[in-house]
Amino acid sequence: MNVSVALFVLELVGVFAFAISGNLLAARKDFDITGGVVLGYLASLGGGIIRDVVLGEVPTSLREPIYLLIPLLAALVVYFIGRHTERARLPIVIFDAAGLSLFCTTGTIIALEHGMNVYGSIMLGIITAVGGGLMRDVVANEIPAVFSGSELYIIPAFCGALLAALGQQTSIWNVWVTIAAASVVFAFRLTAWFRGWRAPGSIRGWTYRGVGAGMKRTASAFRAPVRRAKETAEEAVKDAAETVGEAAREVIDEVTPDENGAAASETDTAPEARETGDDRRPPSPGR
Numbered sequence: 001m002n003v004s005v006a007l008f009v010l011e012l013v014g015v016f017a018f019a020i021s022g023n024l025l026a027a028r029k030d031f032d033i034t035g036g037v038v039l040g041y042l043a044s045l046g047g048g049i050i051r052d053v054v055l056g057e058v059p060t061s062l063r064e065p066i067y068l069l070i071p072l073l074a075a076l077v078v079y080f081i082g083r084h085t086e087r088a089r090l091p092i093v094i095f096d097a098a099g100l101s102l103f104c105t106t107g108t109i110i111a112l113e114h115g116m117n118v119y120g121s122i123m124l125g126i127i128t129a130v131g132g133g134l135m136r137d138v139v140a141n142e143i144p145a146v147f148s149g150s151e152l153y154i155i156p157a158f159c160g161a162l163l164a165a166l167g168q169q170t171s172i173w174n175v176w177v178t179i180a181a182a183s184v185v186f187a188f189r190l191t192a193w194f195r196g197w198r199a200p201g202s203i204r205g206w207t208y209r210g211v212g213a214g215m216k217r218t219a220s221a222f223r224a225p226v227r228r229a230k231e232t233a234e235e236a237v238k239d240a241a242e243t244v245g246e247a248a249r250e251v252i253d254e255v256t257p258d259e260n261g262a263a264a265s266e267t268d269t270a271p272e273a274r275e276t277g278d279d280r281r282p283p284s285p286g287r
Contacts, residue, residue, distance in 0.1 A: 006175040014102030018044040019074035021095040022136045040071040047131030101185035104129035104160035125161030152192035160185035
């Protein structure tokens with residue numbers, strides 16, 4: 001089989017797999033059919049468009065009409081066949097893994113055939129594999145699988161791109177080697193998902209859940225630290241009590257006269273009362 005024809009067929013299969021995953025996600029999110037088509041296009045063509053732009057070419061998906069028809073076909077398949085979409089999580093992962101495995105290998109080979117060095121080709125292979133899925137998840141308001149700590153996504157793509165690059169640089173490379181590399185990536189991705197394999201955290205020995213459940217998960221990394229609600233309420237009550245106490249002390253000091261001042265006032269007014277005979281005491285009841 002001609003290499004270019006084989007790569008073309010494998011890319012089309014990857015486009016269909018990613019388009020199915022985008023439409024299934026749209027159905028699970030209760031989007032209408034136009035939302036499914038949009039997610040299908042983003043998932044299936046986004047990574048390839050980025051790769052072709054970096055290589056300085058008109059994207060293949062815009063030159064070949066069949067690339068634009070396949071996501072529409074996937075949308076129709078999901079529309080007529082994809083019932084019980086609330087249980088579609090497993091099919092989404094399976095089709096996503098199929099697209100990931102095919103795109104990381106074909107993207108690397110295409111970059112190498114365009115004269116890109118091995119390191120750049122591996123990078124473009126990874127971008128081809130994860131770029132469309134990243135766009136799909138962001139538009140669908142999902143945490144991208146690329147960044148999810150509970151899934152291995154970029155690591156299988158890197159392994160597939162590396163295997164494809166090594167195979168292409170040696171005399172053993174052919175279409176079947178590319179398919180074998182894609183199969184390894186597919187098995188790796190699904191095994192990691194089923195067994196819950198995780199990539200190491202950003203900081204050794206530290207997890208987000210360890211800092212307290214009161215913090216919002218979606219808080220921006222560049223905003224001021226968010227304290228827990230309980231601590232914030234306690235500090236607010238304490239500050240309010242201190243403010244009220246200070247105000248009360250000021251009022252008491254203004255209203256209550258000083259003891260020495262009160263005694264002096266009584267001493268000064270007593271002789272005046274005796275001289276004027278003005279005894280302000282109330283009359284006795286016997287008078």
